[in-house]
Amino acid sequence: MRIGYAQTNPVFGEKEKNLKRALKLLEAAAGLEADLVVLPELFNTGYVFRSMREVWKLAEQIPDGYTSKALLDFAEENGLHVCAGICEATKEGTYNSALLAGPSGHCVTYRKIHLFGREKLWFMPGNAGLKVFAAGGVKVGIMICFDWFFPESARVLALGGAQVVCHPANLVLPYCQTAMLGSALQNKVFVVTANRTGVERSTRFTGRSQIVGPDMRVLARSGLREDVKVVKIRPEDADDKRVTRFNDLFKDRRPEMYGPICSG
Amino acid sequence: MRIGYAQTNPVFGEKEKNLKRALKLLEAAAGLEADLVVLPELFNTGYVFRSMREVWKLAEQIPDGYTSKALLDFAEENGLHVCAGICEATKEGTYNSALLAGPSGHCVTYRKIHLFGREKLWFMPGNAGLKVFAAGGVKVGIMICFDWFFPESARVLALGGAQVVCHPANLVLPYCQTAMLGSALQNKVFVVTANRTGVERSTRFTGRSQIVGPDMRVLARSGLREDVKVVKIRPEDADDKRVTRFNDLFKDRRPEMYGPICSG
Numbered sequence: 009m010r011i012g013y014a015q016t017n018p019v020f021g022e023k024e025k026n027l028k029r030a031l032k033l034l035e036a037a038a039g040l041e042a043d044l045v046v047l048p049e050l051f052n053t054g055y056v057f058r059s060m061r062e063v064w065k066l067a068e069q070i071p072d073g074y075t076s077k078a079l080l081d082f083a084e085e086n087g088l089h090v091c092a093g094i095c096e097a098t099k100e101g102t103y104n105s106a107l108l109a110g111p112s113g114h115c116v117t118y119r120k121i122h123l124f125g126r127e128k129l130w131f132m133p134g135n136a137g138l139k140v141f142a143a144g145g146v147k148v149g150i151m152i153c154f155d156w157f158f159p160e161s162a163r164v165l166a167l168g169g170a171q172v173v174c175h176p177a178n179l180v181l182p183y184c185q186t187a188m189l190g191s192a193l194q195n196k197v198f199v200v201t202a203n204r205t206g207v208e209r210s211t212r213f214t215g216r217s218q219i220v221g222p223d224m225r226v227l228a229r230s231g232l233r234e235d236v237k238v239v240k241i242r243p244e245d246a247d248d249k250r251v252t253r254f255n256d257l258f259k260d261r262r263p264e265m266y267g268p269i270c271s272g
Numbered sequence: 273m274r275i276g277y278a279q280t281n282p283v284f285g286e287k288e289k290n291l292k293r294a295l296k297l298l299e300a301a302a303g304l305e306a307d308l309v310v311l312p313e314l315f316n317t318g319y320v321f322r323s324m325r326e327v328w329k330l331a332e333q334i335p336d337g338y339t340s341k342a343l344l345d346f347a348e349e350n351g352l353h354v355c356a357g358i359c360e361a362t363k364e365g366t367y368n369s370a371l372l373a374g375p376s377g378h379c380v381t382y383r384k385i386h387l388f389g390r391e392k393l394w395f396m397p398g399n400a401g402l403k404v405f406a407a408g409g410v411k412v413g414i415m416i417c418f419d420w421f422f423p424e425s426a427r428v429l430a431l432g433g434a435q436v437v438c439h440p441a442n443l444v445l446p447y448c449q450t451a452m453l454g455s456a457l458q459n460k461v462f463v464v465t466a467n468r469t470g471v472e473r474s475t476r477f478t479g480r481s482q483i484v485g486p487d488m489r490v491l492a493r494s495g496l497r498e499d500v501k502v503v504k505i506r507p508e509d510a511d512d513k514r515v516t517r518f519n520d521l522f523k524d525r526r527p528e529m530y531g532p533i534c535s536g
């Protein structure tokens with residue numbers, strides 16, 4: 009199968025324009041025979057909100073909103089899965105969410121559990137947990153941007169059976185791309201970090217989206233421009249947690265020693 | 273304060289010779305005003321055991337064995353702490369352990385909880401957990417070699433208050449040095465990986481010992497030769513878990529979402 013990402017440069021608040029551009033890049037990914045494509049965090053709205061009014065104005069329901077519908081249509085027409093970050097409107101408030109859309113419809117919505125910076129002013133922290141979804145022959149987990157800083161995020165997804173971790177991002181710090189090498193290896197999963205690029209309201213995003221394999225190899229990496237990358241993988245490589253004939257990364261875990269991680 | 277390591281190239285079974293050489297390198301570290309120095313895993317015995325008979329022949333009690341005593345004497349005479357990997361003999365069996373020796377005596381013994389490859393034939397898995405010890409003004413945690421592959425190890429130590437993670441190692445794979453960049457950053461701790469170098473019974477060790485700071489910077493790194501490095505640090509830098517004025521890496525954790533990590 010083939011997995012990929014589109015690295016985009018959205019304009020704040022220009023949802024139609026951003027969606028149109030993203031669909032164009034998704035088409036390029038489909039042309040490269042991608043089965044699963046990841047878009048950045050908040051790819052349709054932009055990132056640098058200045059008021060709750062702006063947040064509510066741009067937020068959409070998942071899966072019934074304008075953006076979700078367009079992505080679901082695209083996924084159905086092209087027979088692939090798309091994971092994309094969307095500013096989600098719900099009755100109880102707004103979330104920094106990511107939708108997984110597939111040929112058969114809405115798969116799952118993940119709501120970011122570790123909010124970064126001012127996101128805490130705009131979004132409620134996700135309370136639905138880290139989920140793994142079987143999407144067309146590959147088990148997909150989702151984490152969003154700053155979740156990467158917490159090694160627990162990728163770990164929980166991998167323990168849940170994820171083969172590919174979709175990681176929509178709007179990175180402003182320079183560390184993630186290096187840290188994900190270790191996370192991919194320590195969990196023996198594929199990690200697709202789809203970052204945005206460009207400058208928005210004086211905030212500069214760091215681009216350099218990448219796909220890392222379970223053996224720590226960088227399978228694809230972008231620079232600072234808009235970009236599309238698709239690579240061929242064998243998802244089952246992520247099921248093999250052996251390191252030596254004596255070692256299996258999951259069987260060798262010592263959960264009874266890890267208590268402090270899960271106690272408040 | 274100053275922390276450092278000695279990267280050594282022991283000869284299998286030649287305990288006196290290996291200890292003598294290590295003490296010489298420790299003297300060099302003391303000359304550089306080190307307060308805490310880390311030696312590799314199994315620094316006095318070598319690594320590639322071929323029988324339990326060899327293991328028992330070389331194993332020593334901690335802190336009453338020959339090697340421990342020499343390190344305790346050195347620590348007292350030089351007013352510093354030494355963390356060193358030792359093949360430990362106990363009534364119930366042998367462990368792949370690390371001693372922390374200080375000016376006031378034996379501080380703590382850590383017994384490796386994740387055994388690598390054939391170590392499973394020679395050693396019992398440590399059951400005393402990952403500990404943090406206040407050693408002369410700095411809070412020290414210990415993990416040994418393959419423990420690094422489990423993100424839980426450094427995490428448990430950091431949550432326990434460790435400022436410096438001492439990491440005696442006998443690495444044969446090429447991944448650890450890169451992965452520790454992420455672990456140091458995600459936990460905002462210093463990580464001192466003291467690896468051995470050289471070839472022993474056809475097994476090649478990868479050297480490249482390093483010290484990484486809580487900001488992911490490589491503060492020192494060696495090549496493939498025997499080496500001593502000492503760097504000045506402010507241990508309190510590891511106490512500051514802030515990332516932005518809205519974010520604190522430990523307060524932002526969501527332990528209620530991490531359950532799978534701690535359940536068997």
